[in-house]
Amino acid sequence: MKADKQTGPDRVAVEADVDSLASGLRLAVGRMTRRLRQAHAVGDVTLSGVSVLARLAAEGPGYPGSLADLERVRPQAMASTLAGLEQRGLVRRTPDAADGRRAVVAITEEGRAMLAERRSESVHRLSAALEEFTAQERDTLASAVPLLDRLAARL
Secondary structure (H helix, E strand, C coil): CCHHCCCCHHHHHHHHHHHHHHHHHHHHHHHHHHHHHHHHCCCCCCHHHHHHHCCCCCCCCCCCCHHHHHCCCHHHHHHHHEEEEEEEECCCECCEEEECCCEEEEHHHHHHHHHHHHHHHHHHHHHHHHHCCCCCHHHHHHHHHHHHHHHHCCC
């Protein structure tokens, strides 16, 4: 029976379990994110900048407004992020061929290289930490990855 169909004490218990799980996930993911972020040098590209670079690398060039929507930030915040990335040579803006008033943003080779290096550092840190887990624990974590991706898509 699904939680939204239950009534009475059982529903309260299920809701408490879901709230407890949500709280635990928020804390654990927040700690992981903070610790991975702390490993990068001061002045390094922000987490939002890395997210934009990863999106551009995976999906190709995009418009600032569309990127803001996809990243769920205000257009002004995206403009600031893009300005910082452009200043560092990690993205470039070009006029849209169909509408010269609009800019198209694309990742540069420097941006791809920085993204690969940053991913490599984070993956190395995670790999080193995972070596301390048992094979069964790593299998459990591996089986949770698709669920975590699905959860992230729904937030």
